[in-house]
Amino acid sequence: MTAYKIMFYLFAAMIIVFSILTVTSRRILRAAVFLLFVLISTAGLYFWLDYQFMAGVQLALYAGGIVVLIIFSILLTSHIDQKFSQPHWSKRIMAATAALSGMALCLLLFLQHTFIVGTNPPIKNDMTNIGTQLLSTEHNGFALPFEVISILLLAAMIAAIIIAKKGK
Amino acid sequence: MERYGIPLEGFLVISTAMFFIGIYGFLVRKNLITMLMSIELILNSVNINFVAFNSYLFPENMQGNFFALIVVAIAAAEASVAIALIINIYRRFSSIEVEDIDEMKY
Numbered sequence: 001m002t003a004y005k006i007m008f009y010l011f012a013a014m015i016i017v018f019s020i021l022t023v024t025s026r027r028i029l030r031a032a033v034f035l036l037f038v039l040i041s042t043a044g045l046y047f048w049l050d051y052q053f054m055a056g057v058q059l060a061l062y063a064g065g066i067v068v069l070i071i072f073s074i075l076l077t078s079h080i081d082q083k084f085s086q087p088h089w090s091k092r093i094m095a096a097t098a099a100l101s102g103m104a105l106c107l108l109l110f111l112q113h114t115f116i117v118g119t120n121p122p123i124k125n126d127m128t129n130i131g132t133q134l135l136s137t138e139h140n141g142f143a144l145p146f147e148v149i150s151i152l153l154l155a156a157m158i159a160a161i162i163i164a165k166k167g168k
Numbered sequence: 169m170e171r172y173g174i175p176l177e178g179f180l181v182i183s184t185a186m187f188f189i190g191i192y193g194f195l196v197r198k199n200l201i202t203m204l205m206s207i208e209l210i211l212n213s214v215n216i217n218f219v220a221f222n223s224y225l226f227p228e229n230m231q232g233n234f235f236a237l238i239v240v241a242i243a244a245a246e247a248s249v250a251i252a253l254i255i256n257i258y259r260r261f262s263s264i265e266v267e268d269i270d271e272m273k274y
Contacts, residue, residue: 002172002173004172004173004174005172005173005174008172008174008178012178012182015182015185015186016182016185016186016189019185019186019189019190019209020189022189022193022205022206022209023189023190023192023193023196023197023202023205023206023209024193028199028201028202031202031205032201032205035205035208035209038186038209038212039208039212042212042215042216045179045182045216045219046219049171049219049220049223050223051219051223051233053233054219054233054236054237057237057240058215058240061240061241061244062208062212062240062243065244066208066243066244066247069247069248069251070201070204070205070208070247070251072251073201073251073254073255074201076255076258077201077254077255077258077264078199078201078264084198084199087196087197087198091195091196092196094195095191095192095195095196096192098191098192098195099188099189099191099192099195100188102188102191103184103185103187103188106184106187106188107181107184110177110180110184111177115176115224115225116225117176117224117225118224118225118226118227118228120226120227120228121227121228122227122228123227123228123229123230125230125233129230130230130233133230133234134234140229140230142234145234145238149238149241149242152241152242152245153241153244153245155245156245156246156248156249157245157248159249159252160248160249160251160252161252163249163252163253163256164251164252164255164256166259
């Protein structure tokens with residue numbers, strides 16, 4: 001049992017336990033904080049895989065941005081000391097059946113499949129390579145999706161302002 | 169191939185569990201913000217898959233990394249628009265429970 005294995009199992013357990021708590025917690029602010037823990041453990045998994053930039057983006061954008069946005073809107077729209085009523089048991093059983101059967105199907109499919117592992121030498125996953133490929137128009141370049149995503153973000157920003165501003 | 173004793177399937181099991189926990193939450197919850205949280209769980213589980221496949225199966229490329237980056241950006245845009253909609257709905261209906269929102273037009 002190496003330290004790497006222990007770290008992996010720790011992150012895995014945190015992700016699954018806090019995901020379950022996110023969807024079952026009866027206080028909305030607690031659900032948001034559990035979601036924050038899930039996102040931070042996911043960033044831990046990216047660090048484990050040696051994807052530092054991805055982990056940094058995960059921490060800054062998800063854990064820092066989206067969770068703050070969600071907590072902000074919770075404070076605007078909900079009474080935080082109010083507890084949700086427990087959903088009806090038949091609804092819970094139906095949803096759990098749907099989720100568990102889907103999960104069983106997926107597990108069955110990919111545990112039977114043998115993945116062909118890449119044998120090529122790994123590319124160095126540092127900022128230089130990421131920056132060069134993200135803005136390159138050559139083979140393996142990602143300039144077009146980069147520009148499209150910037151237009152999408154601008155459109156989403158304008159849309160959010162227009163929707164949320166007080167009418168007339 | 170295993171990395172530090174963990175096969176690719178370890179990551180796939182985690183992301184599958186997270187995905188279907190998100191589906192369960194989306195089906196059970198009635199509050200719009202908690203439903204949005206379930207959607208975030210689903211998007212996040214897909215990102216784990218992209219990065220794990222990139223790292224284990226195609227280590228000579230960075231496609232998975234960029235896909236995951238773009239999914240994160242789209243998730244941020246989606247969350248901001250969804251929260252603007254939720255705040256607007258709260259202003260009109262004074263509630264964000266899906267059962268109270270049954271009118272489409274004033």
